[in-house]
Amino acid sequence: MATENELFSAVDALLEQVAQDVLPPPAERRRLRTAAGLSQEQIATALGTRREAVGNWESGRTEPRPPQRAAYARLLESLAARFPA
Structure with a gap:
């Protein structure tokens, strides 16, 4: 039998996986970035990628x-909390 902590750890791992897969639609990604006054370059730098990649994510x-x-x-989840639609 699994302990309660083991079960909670397994559930937390599932929740982490779900959270990683959920992204808003591309247009909302762009809206959130501009609402925060951030550039594609700033996001790319923070995420260790190229500005073009962020543009591609925002265009779908x-x-x-x-x-x-x-x-x-x-990042998008935090921005959505600060800048609701």
Whole structure:
């Protein structure tokens, strides 16, 4: 039998995986960035990627991959809390 802590750890791992996969639609990504007054270059620098990649994420041409995806999702979630639609 698994302990309560082991079960909680397994659930936390699932929740972390779900959080990484959830990104708002591309247009909302751009809205959140501009509402915060951030440039694509600033986000790219923070995430260790190129400005063109952020532009592609905002246009829907490509999607971020791990580990940037998790960090980008975290950024967007925080911006959404500060700048609701």
